[in-house]
Amino acid sequence: MTSATARAAGRGAAWAWRIVPIGLFLLVWQALGSSRLVDTSFLPTPIMVAHALGDLLSGHEIRDNLLVTLWRAIAGLVAGAAAGIALGVGMARSAAFRGYLAPIVGATYSLPKTALVPLLILWFGIGDRMAIAAVFLTCLLPVVVHTVHGVTATPPVLVWSAQALGASRRQVLWRVLLPHALPDIFTGLRVALGFAFVVAISAEMIASTAGIGRLTFMYGENGAYDYMFAAVASVVLVAFLADRALLGLGAVCLRWHESGAGEA
Amino acid sequence: MTTKIRIRGVSKTYQSGDGHVHALDRTDLAVSEGEFVSIVGPSGCGKSTLLYIVGGFIAADGEVLVDDRAIAGPGIERGVVFQEYALFPWLTVRRNILYGLENRDLAAAARNRIADRLIGVIGLKSFEHRYPRELSGGMKQRVALARTLACDPAILLLDEPFGALDAQTREVMQDELLRIWLETRKTVLMVTHDVTEAVFLSNRICVMSARPGRIVEEFVVDLDRSVGRERLMLSDAFNKVRNEVWLAVRKQAVMAAQEAIA
Amino acid sequence: MADAAGITRRWIAGNARALVSVGAVLIAWEAAARLELAPPLFLPSVSAVASRIAALTADGSLPIDLAVSLARTFAGLALATAAGVTLGIAMARSRALHWLFDPLVSLGFPAPKIAFIPVFILWFGIDSLSKVLLVAFACVFPVVIATYDAARAVRRTIVWSAQSLGTSRRRLMWGVLLPACQPRIFAALRVAMPVALITTFTSEMVAGGGGMGASLMYAQRFFESATVFAYIVVMLALGLAFDNAMLMLRARIPAWREDG
Numbered sequence: 001m002t003s004a005t006a007r008a009a010g011r012g013a014a015w016a017w018r019i020v021p022i023g024l025f026l027l028v029w030q031a032l033g034s035s036r037l038v039d040t041s042f043l044p045t046p047i048m049v050a051h052a053l054g055d056l057l058s059g060h061e062i063r064d065n066l067l068v069t070l071w072r073a074i075a076g077l078v079a080g081a082a083a084g085i086a087l088g089v090g091m092a093r094s095a096a097f098r099g100y101l102a103p104i105v106g107a108t109y110s111l112p113k114t115a116l117v118p119l120l121i122l123w124f125g126i127g128d129r130m131a132i133a134a135v136f137l138t139c140l141l142p143v144v145v146h147t148v149h150g151v152t153a154t155p156p157v158l159v160w161s162a163q164a165l166g167a168s169r170r171q172v173l174w175r176v177l178l179p180h181a182l183p184d185i186f187t188g189l190r191v192a193l194g195f196a197f198v199v200a201i202s203a204e205m206i207a208s209t210a211g212i213g214r215l216t217f218m219y220g221e222n223g224a225y226d227y228m229f230a231a232v233a234s235v236v237l238v239a240f241l242a243d244r245a246l247l248g249l250g251a252v253c254l255r256w257h258e259s260g261a262g263e264a
Numbered sequence: 265m266t267t268k269i270r271i272r273g274v275s276k277t278y279q280s281g282d283g284h285v286h287a288l289d290r291t292d293l294a295v296s297e298g299e300f301v302s303i304v305g306p307s308g309c310g311k312s313t314l315l316y317i318v319g320g321f322i323a324a325d326g327e328v329l330v331d332d333r334a335i336a337g338p339g340i341e342r343g344v345v346f347q348e349y350a351l352f353p354w355l356t357v358r359r360n361i362l363y364g365l366e367n368r369d370l371a372a373a374a375r376n377r378i379a380d381r382l383i384g385v386i387g388l389k390s391f392e393h394r395y396p397r398e399l400s401g402g403m404k405q406r407v408a409l410a411r412t413l414a415c416d417p418a419i420l421l422l423d424e425p426f427g428a429l430d431a432q433t434r435e436v437m438q439d440e441l442l443r444i445w446l447e448t449r450k451t452v453l454m455v456t457h458d459v460t461e462a463v464f465l466s467n468r469i470c471v472m473s474a475r476p477g478r479i480v481e482e483f484v485v486d487l488d489r490s491v492g493r494e495r496l497m498l499s500d501a502f503n504k505v506r507n508e509v510w511l512a513v514r515k516q517a518v519m520a521a522q523e524a525i526a
Numbered sequence: 527m528a529d530a531a532g533i534t535r536r537w538i539a540g541n542a543r544a545l546v547s548v549g550a551v552l553i554a555w556e557a558a559a560r561l562e563l564a565p566p567l568f569l570p571s572v573s574a575v576a577s578r579i580a581a582l583t584a585d586g587s588l589p590i591d592l593a594v595s596l597a598r599t600f601a602g603l604a605l606a607t608a609a610g611v612t613l614g615i616a617m618a619r620s621r622a623l624h625w626l627f628d629p630l631v632s633l634g635f636p637a638p639k640i641a642f643i644p645v646f647i648l649w650f651g652i653d654s655l656s657k658v659l660l661v662a663f664a665c666v667f668p669v670v671i672a673t674y675d676a677a678r679a680v681r682r683t684i685v686w687s688a689q690s691l692g693t694s695r696r697r698l699m700w701g702v703l704l705p706a707c708q709p710r711i712f713a714a715l716r717v718a719m720p721v722a723l724i725t726t727f728t729s730e731m732v733a734g735g736g737g738m739g740a741s742l743m744y745a746q747r748f749f750e751s752a753t754v755f756a757y758i759v760v761m762l763a764l765g766l767a768f769d770n771a772m773l774m775l776r777a778r779i780p781a782w783r784e785d786g
Contacts, residue, residue: 018628021627021630022630024626102543103544104551106766107766108762110766111758111761111765112723112724112727112765114724115739115758118731118742118754119746119758121746122746122751123568197636198640198724201638202640202732205728206731206732212641213640213641216641216644228645235637235641236637239636239638240636320689320690338686339692340691340692343691346687347683349684350683351687352688354706354708367691367693397783408687412691415692
């Protein structure tokens with residue numbers, strides 16, 4: 001074996017070793033149901049859940065609703081991130097702007113954003129727009145806060161070096177401030193991603209006609225508990241994969257960073 | 265004089281990255297009761313590692329005997345003072361010093377008396393209810409020393425205890441340590457990179473080779489310390505020993521540098 | 527007397543910008559409402575919201591809702607702290623425990639715990655128990671992770687000092703490691719607090735069973751927008767109050783501050 005394949009094999013083995021506890025957990029779960037220690041209507045076994053999952057993935061119900069939720073979460077996240085970065089940069093560069101805006105940012109940070117859902121229902125009714133608006137508002141703040149932190153923490157010597165090399169204000173922004181703030185921005189994005197899912201699903205559970213939150217509730221009301229667990233499991237999985245994807249993206253974009261923030 | 269600490273054939277290898285780091289290679293050392301032994305050597309030679317092994321914090325191959333018995337982990341008879349960051353940040357000065365006393369069979373009044381005495385000895389009476397974060401480096405090390413002395417260990421293991429302090433504070437602390445040692449005659453094993461400090465304090469100096477470390481030279485230091493610091497450090501006898509030890513360490517450091525380039 | 531005036535003046539001067547921006551928002555809001563830039567249903571005036579808050583407080587419904595919601599929040603948070611800190615420290619000391627639980631914690635951390643509401647309702651009903659447990663479930667992950675990271679980061683010189691001063695294994699875990707982790711555990715709790723509040727309110731909004739969230743949904747269903755705004759403002763004030771309380775606590779208790 002070449003050293004590259006040896007390393008890959010090593011990584012694969014390490015990865016497999018990490019999965020074992022999950023396998024153990026599934027085994028115990030299965031055993032609880034099979035041995036009738038637990039009523040399977042309260043806790044469907046993994047096999048039943050997997051069956052439901054398979055059924056619906058091919059029957060498209062879970063998949064379609066997941067996609068709706070995903071669309072709402074990502075759309076709101078991207079819009080909120082873009083606005084958040086812009087706002088954050090503005091606040092970081094102008095002390096006056098920051099002074100006026102920071103109290104408002106600080107105040108709304110403490111507001112549980114799902115509380116806005118009933119208000120947004122009044123404004124936008126039930127549906128996509130309401131959910132995306134809720135996600136947008138939720139994602140705005142963590143990104144703003146982290147962007148401000150990242151930009152203001154840029155060591156002056158970096159900016160001065162760039163200016164001494166003839167950089168314009170615009171170039172300083174794009175080539176010094178933003179790259180330096182990138183690790184912090186990614187942290188903010190990771191936080192915002194978590195919030196995005198929570199708010200999207202909450203909005204659906206509270207009032208919606210579509211989405212995985214709504215679907216999970218429906219299954220619960222109709223007593224289809226194995227499908228309900230399957231829907232929840234699919235959400236957990238998607239959220240985990242989305243987080244990993246973001247980490248991976250961060251690793252690629254932050255390859256150069258000293259702290260090894262690029263190594264997920 | 266009895267042998268208090270006996271180190272025989274101690275080796276230590278670390279796993280690091282793709283390979284192994286041999287920190288120590290069959291090191292031998294014997295420390296008699298009441299001696300003050302310093303270990304000096306080039307950076308990274310493993311002298312701190314040896315101290316941690318004697319302290320019982322790291323396992324290693326070979327034998328470490330204290331009072332002719334093998335050690336089994338850390339113990340209250342071997343007090344340790346680290347270079348820094350060893351005070352409990354959530355406890356005040358007084359509570360830090362009281363900490364070890366709580367594990368002994370003493371009445372509260374006795375514990376408080378010991379703490380009071382030590383706080384007086386280190387001169388921090390007005391700081392006894394402050395937290396470590398409010399103290400300077402020198403003050404913190406004084407508290408660390410007091411905390412270790414509170415348990416009256418027979419052996420003192422010191423890992424570059426004054427390395428993080430400025431030159432003046434270092435001298436004050438060295439005087440303090442010397443005074444305490446002359447009074448209590450504990451067995452002291454100290455690791456330091458400062459050759460002058462080693463000569464000032466110890467009655468025996470062991471020079472360690474570069475990594476993998478073993479003791480390669482020994483110097484007996486027989487100076488009359490009663491003449492006071494100024495006369496001592498300006499004396500020919502002191503400087504002769506200092507120069508010899510410095511040369512010995514330098515030789516090891518140069519060999520290490522050459523090997524690194526090779 | 528002069529002192530009070532002086533203190534007030536200094537506070538105003540120090541927070542001038544904050545007062546200006548918050549004041550501007552309130553004025554703009556009131557003006558927009560009065561000018562009916564948006565239908566009163568969408569934007570009740572500041573005065574309408576304020577008087578609604580007063581009315582709800584007077585007739586007792588707001589205080590009761592507050593008490594119910596906060597009881598659930600704190601019960602859940604307490605549970606999460608006890609379980610999370612214990613597990614975090616245990617995982618830091620035992621490689622086996624870490625191996626066993628780390629994948630579950632890593633899998634669960636990014637997951638929206640809100641998605642589990644139907645599961646908790648199935649198991650524990652729609653009353654307080656399911657909500658408290660859901661809050662605990664949501665908050666335990668950040669606490670475990672922060673405690674674990676903090677325990678691993680405790681400088682070995684502290685652990686070794688404690689050991690050479692004759693500390694038993696048990697005292698080492700609870701008398702040394704735990705106190706050493708206090709600042710970071712506190713920081714995690716500061717983050718967990720809004721999570722606990724959100725989870726409480728959301729589960730009340732979704733499942734009813736009393737509390738602020740349930741009343742909020744009730745108001746929305748009957749299009750009582752002043753009441754909707756009133757509850758949102760109170761929730762906002764709650765979030766702010768608790769965060770400031772935690773900051774004040776931290777200022778008072780030196781052991782909870784991150785030191786150098």
